[in-house]
Each structure stands twice: as C-alpha cells, then as structure tokens.
Amino acid sequence: MYRQTIEKQTIQEIKEKMEQGLLPQWILTDPSIYEREQEKIFARTWQFLAHDSELPEPGSYVTRWIVDDPILVVRTNDGEIKAFLNSCPHRGTMLCTADFGKKKSFLCPYHGWSFNLNGDLIGVVAGDKVYGEEMKKDDWGLRPIAQVAAYQGMIFATLDPDASSLEEYLGGMKWYLDILLGRSGGMEVRGLPQRWVVNTNWKLVLENFSGDPYHVQSTHRSTVELGISPKDPLYAGYGHQVVLENGHGINVITAQGQGRPERPPYQGLPEEMWPLFESNLSKEQLRVFAKTTVFVGSIYPTLSFNSPVHGSEGHLHNYLNFRVWRPLGPDKIEIWSWFMIDKAAPDDYKEDAYKGYISSFGPSGTLEQDDTEIWTRVAQTSKGYMARNKVLSYNNLLNYLMGFERVLPDENFPGPGIAYPTCYLDAIHRATHEHWLELISRD
Amino acid sequence: MNTGLYYEITQFYYREAYLLDARKFEEWLEILTDDIRYRMPLRATREKKDGSNIVEAMTFFEETKTSLTTRVKRLGTSSAWAEDPAPRTRHFITNILLETVSEDDKLTVRSHFLFKRSRAQDVGTEELFGERLDVLQKSGGTWKIASRTIYPDQTVLSVMNLSMFL
Numbered sequence: 001m002y003r004q005t006i007e008k009q010t011i012q013e014i015k016e017k018m019e020q021g022l023l024p025q026w027i028l029t030d031p032s033i034y035e036r037e038q039e040k041i042f043a044r045t046w047q048f049l050a051h052d053s054e055l056p057e058p059g060s061y062v063t064r065w066i067v068d069d070p071i072l073v074v075r076t077n078d079g080e081i082k083a084f085l086n087s088c089p090h091r092g093t094m095l096c097t098a099d100f101g102k103k104k105s106f107l108c109p110y111h112g113w114s115f116n117l118n119g120d121l122i123g124v125v126a127g128d129k130v131y132g133e134e135m136k137k138d139d140w141g142l143r144p145i146a147q148v149a150a151y152q153g154m155i156f157a158t159l160d161p162d163a164s165s166l167e168e169y170l171g172g173m174k175w176y177l178d179i180l181l182g183r184s185g186g187m188e189v190r191g192l193p194q195r196w197v198v199n200t201n202w203k204l205v206l207e208n209f210s211g212d213p214y215h216v217q218s219t220h221r222s223t224v225e226l227g228i229s230p231k232d233p234l235y236a237g238y239g240h241q242v243v244l245e246n247g248h249g250i251n252v253i254t255a256q257g258q259g260r261p262e263r264p265p266y267q268g269l270p271e272e273m274w275p276l277f278e279s280n281l282s283k284e285q286l287r288v289f290a291k292t293t294v295f296v297g298s299i300y301p302t303l304s305f306n307s308p309v310h311g312s313e314g315h316l317h318n319y320l321n322f323r324v325w326r327p328l329g330p331d332k333i334e335i336w337s338w339f340m341i342d343k344a345a346p347d348d349y350k351e352d353a354y355k356g357y358i359s360s361f362g363p364s365g366t367l368e369q370d371d372t373e374i375w376t377r378v379a380q381t382s383k384g385y386m387a388r389n390k391v392l393s394y395n396n397l398l399n400y401l402m403g404f405e406r407v408l409p410d411e412n413f414p415g416p417g418i419a420y421p422t423c424y425l426d427a428i429h430r431a432t433h434e435h436w437l438e439l440i441s442r443d
Numbered sequence: 444m445n446t447g448l449y450y451e452i453t454q455f456y457y458r459e460a461y462l463l464d465a466r467k468f469e470e471w472l473e474i475l476t477d478d479i480r481y482r483m484p485l486r487a488t489r490e491k492k493d494g495s496n497i498v499e500a501m502t503f504f505e506e507t508k509t510s511l512t513t514r515v516k517r518l519g520t521s522s523a524w525a526e527d528p529a530p531r532t533r534h535f536i537t538n539i540l541l542e543t544v545s546e547d548d549k550l551t552v553r554s555h556f557l558f559k560r561s562r563a564q565d566v567g568t569e570e571l572f573g574e575r576l577d578v579l580q581k582s583g584g585t586w587k588i589a590s591r592t593i594y595p596d597q598t599v600l601s602v603m604n605l606s607m608f609l
Contacts, residue, residue, distance in 0.1 A: 098487075099487045099489065099598060224522075225522060226516055372525070373603070
C-alpha cells in the first residue's frame with residue numbers, strides 16, 4: 001500500500017535537525033508525509049471514538065470517523081460497546097448516515113442485507129433462493145474494528161490488531177485522566193460535538209494543545225485587552241509541563257505567579273463536590289488538582305483536551321473540552337469538539353460552565369476564533385518552494401528551542417512523566433515530533 | 444397581511460444586514476433588546492423516526508446582551524486577529540415570513556440567510572446558510588430583536604470560525 005517516497009537520507013536529516021531543536025517546515029503539509037502518516041500513525045495508534053454517555057442504552061449508536069474510515073459505534077443488548085466499519089460488507093454502501101440514534105438492527109438500503117447490534121448478518125433478501133444454503137452468514141457480518149477499549153468513559157479504537165493495549169498506550173496519561181474524568185465519578189457529554197473544518201495540518205493543531213501555553217499571551221491578547229485574561233505575560237507559564245510516553249503531553253498550569261492572590265482550589269469547583277474528589281483520587285492527584293487552574297494537553301495523535309477555569313459575570317467555572325483533529329488531507333482538518341461536565345455538578349453550575357465554553361472555545365469562541373485564523377496562516381506558508389525544499393538550503397527550519405538543554409526536570413513533581421517546572425517550554429513539542437519521526441520511520 | 448408592515452420588517456432586516464456587513468456592530472447592538480436571547484443550536488443528521496434534527500442542547504451561540512456586547516468589544520481591541528484585517532461579509536436575507544402577528548408590538552418572523560465571506564487573499568469563499576426564527580418587539584416606535592434562533596443547515600460547518608453575527 002505504502003509507496004517509498006521519503007528517502008532514508010531525508011529521515012536522517014530531519015532527525016539531525018530535531019536533535020538541534022529545529023523542525024523542517026516542509027514536513028507540516030507535505031503530501032508524501034501525509035500518505036505515510038495515514039498508514040504508519042493513524043492506522044496503528046488508538047483513536048478516540050466517543051464518550052460512554054453518548055451511548056446511553058442498548059441500541060444507542062453514533063457514527064464517527066478514524067481519518068477516512070467511517071466507524072459505527074453501538075451499545076449492544078449486553079451493554080457492551082462495539083465498533084464496526086460503517087460499510088455493508090456486501091457491496092460497501094455506508095450503512096448508517098445518521099449522526100446518532102437508536103436501533104435494533106441496521107438495514108443496508110442497497111440490497112437489503114441487515115445486521116444486528118453485534119454486527120451479525122441476520123437478514124439476506126431472498127437468502128437461500130439466490131445464494132444457496134451453502135452461504136455462510138458468519139463470513140458476511142459487519143467488519144469489526146480491530147481493538148476497542150475504554151478508559152474513564154473514553155472509548156477508543158485502533159485499526160491495528162497488534163497494537164499494545166489502550167492502557168499501556170495511555171501510560172502515565174491515565175493518572176491525569178483520572179483527575180480530569182474520574183474525579184467526581186464520571187463526566188457527561190452535553191448534546192453533540194460541534195464540528196467544523198479548518199485549512200490546516202493536524203500536527204500543528206495537536207502541538208498547539210500539547211505544549212503551547214506560550215501562544216496564549218499573543219494569540220489571545222484580545223481577551224487580555226478586555227480584562228478577561230490576566231495581564232501578566234507569564235501567567236500561562238506557571239506550573240509544570242509534563243512529557244509523557246507515546247507522544248502524549250500535558251500542561252498542569254497553576255497560573256500562580258509569586259506574590260499573587262491564591263486561586264480557589266480544585267479549579268473553583270463547588271465545595272460540595274470536594275468530598276467526591278477526596279474519595280476518587282490519590283493524595284498525590286489531589287495535591288496537583290488542588291493547585292491547578294488549567295489542564296491542557298494531548299493524547300497522541302489526534303485527541304486534545306482543555307480543562308480551564310473561566311469567569312463570566314462574576315462566577316468561576318470549569319469544564320472539560322475534548323477535541324478530535326480529524327485529518328482530511330495534508331492541509332485540512334475537521335474539528336470535533338465535545339463539551340463535558342461532571343455528572344455530579346449542580347445543574348446551574350453545569351449551565352454556567354456550558355455558557356463559559358461557548359463564549360471561549362468552539363468555532364464561535366472568543367479565544368478559538370483567533371486560533372484557527374493563525375493555524376491557517378501556518379499551513380499557508382508551508383507549501384511554497386522555499387518551505388518545501390528538503391535540503392533546507394533556504395533555512396525553513398522552525399524554532400523549538402524554548403528551554404532546550406536549559407530547563408531541568410522537577411524531581412519532586414508527584415505525577416508520572418518528566419515534569420518541567422514551567423509551561424513556557426518546547427519539551428512536549430520536541431518529544432512529540434521525535435515520536436512522530438519514530439513512527440513514520442518504521443517499516 | 445398588512446403590506447405596510449411586511450415592507451417595514453423587510454427594511455428592518457436589510458438595515459440589520461447593512462449594519463453587520465458595514466461593521467457597525469455597536470449600532471447593531473442597539474437594535475437588540477436588553478433581554479435578548481441569541482442562540483444557534485446544532486444541526487444533526489437523524490433518521491425520521493428519531494425526531495428533530497435540531498439539537499437544542501448544544502449550540503454555537505448561547506448569548507445574552509452582555510455576552511454579545513463582549514464579543515463586539517473584542518472586535519474593538521487591537522488583537523482580534525480573525526477580524527483584523529477584516530474579512531468581507533455579505534448577509535443575504537430572504538424568504539421573510541411573518542409567522543404570528545398576535546399583538547401590535549410583537550412579531551414572530553422566519554427568514555432564510557445566506558452568509559458569504561471573503562478572507563484575506565483567499566480565492567475561495569466561505570458560506571453559511573440556514574433559517575432564523577426571530578421575535579421582534581416594537582418599543583418607542585422602533586423594532587428590536589427580542590429573540591433570535593439561528594438554525595444552520597450544515598452539520599459540519601464549512602467556515603473556519605464563527606467570528607461573525609448571523
């Protein structure tokens with residue numbers, strides 16, 4: 001399937017530049033790189049499909065994508081989550097075009113084959129009369145996705161039957177997901193994910209959430225001008241940037257400069273919820289959670305999250321926003337953005353938090369509007385001759401030198417991973433891109 | 444149907460489109476009531492038996508006069524990058540249908556919108572389209588928008604942001 005269009009020598013040259021804290025710009029939107037990413041990265045890693053609360057009862061289903069593969073995610077009568085290629089195995093028709101719903105079986109409109117929630121072929125029009133009794137229905141069930149697993153309600157799948165388990169893949173990230181998702185006994189998705197399309201590359205939006213608190217004070221300066229965000233240009237840098245395995249990373253931002261007033265603990269969540277945190281989290285997790293204002297990071301390769309604190313009209317509130325950066329090509333993505341909130345939160349708190357999300361993130365968000373503008377501009381400058389020149393004679397090398405060989409890990413940080421005592425740092429970016437290179441270099 | 448009223452409402456919408464496209468956002472705020480509810484629910488693809496394809500629980504806009512004012516103020520800063528340099532926009536408002544004219548001072552109006560946008564040097568244009576359901580209220584002799592619900596037709600928006608008002 002894969003055509004050898006990137007020479008070993010080129011890979012070696014990218015590696016050498018990355019060892020110096022530099023990244024050739026051409027790799028962002030190069031079509032041959034994208035082709036390789038599809039096979040070496042997207043088809044082999046764990047991809048987020050849905051949150052448990054989106055499939056409330058037997059027969060609930062949602063339709064999703066793993067890049068270009070349409071995926072049907074269902075809850076079976078036993079309550080189990082299954083995922084299939086959303087395509088009739090008879091002649092390939094997309095089986096279900098609705099975004100979500102509830103069904104007992106799926107009927108292909110082309111020739112009328114039907115499938116139950118377990119993916120078994122249960123009905124063939126004129127069955128034995130046209131195919132004979134020798135037809136083995138077991139051979140023609142829906143094609144299951146190689147592996148499906150969930151962690152803290154987050155349902156993932158991988159197309160690779162040989163991929164290591166989800167838990168092994170998440171590694172140290174699980175510790176942080178426990179705080180984000182498991183702190184109060186579970187989260188719920190509100191409505192549907194918002195979806196929109198942006199002309200940019202998945203790697204650059206991933207890195208924006210993975211390890212780029214540095215962009216906040218410039219990209220989102222309009223909110224500083226309005227007095228919504230703090231004036232201290234370092235505020236998004238206070239805290240720890242944590243490099244995790246498999247390209248994952250998280251910023252645990254305290255936004256707490258020296259001599260500044262204490263922020264309320266636990267992201268300003270209602271005090272009545274604190275006992276839940278104490279029963280669901282370890283002492284070390286509580287210690288980190290208590291001091292944190294924003295958690296922002298990514299689960300490689302296409303899932304990012306943001307758990308901020310916003311104030312609107314006098315109230316502080318926190319929510320959890322997950323987003324999938326679905327690649328649609330080397331320079332196009334579809335963003336899927338889910339609003340999640342603690343099931344245990346009071347109803348009026350949930351409502352305020354949702355309004356806070358709408359005002360800040362998503363396509364209309366006063367923060368995110370400017371993100372997509374800038375992500376588009378990076379992609380636009382990556383396609384020219386100078387940027388595409390692989391021998392780099394025009395020096396189109398991007399700068400990932402912040403804190404390079406200068407900032408040492410904080411050994412006392414209680415969470416897993418390599419934690420650096422600042423979030424204004426390119427440590428996650430460098431680690432993520434090194435992981436990217438390792439994946440695309442594999443045979 | 445009172446053709447005078449229909450003409451008045453049509454002119455009101457054309458005037459509103461002018462204010463938005465001419466970037467007179469503060470003047471636009473003035474034609475909204477102080478207790479306006481301004482919403483844009485999501486559209487979903489659903490099977491007929493499952494009910495409405497409008498998802499009220501999640502929106503693209505869930506605004507009050509205060510939050511809309513904040514959005515307008517943001518456009519007045521020196522760093523609203525998505526809107527400065529300003530994209531060129533056109534609001535095409537058609538199919539204006541006066542749904543209920545129950546009281547002299549209150550109207551429910553449906554309209555269709557086609558929004559087109561040209562950003563920077565991009566040769567391609569962006570568009571959004573759908574329906575709006577408004578409640579208009581007359582006070583002191585002028586019409587104001589007391590409620591607006593915007594129903595986009597796309598489930599996946601083909602615009603890079605919603606930095607506009609619809």
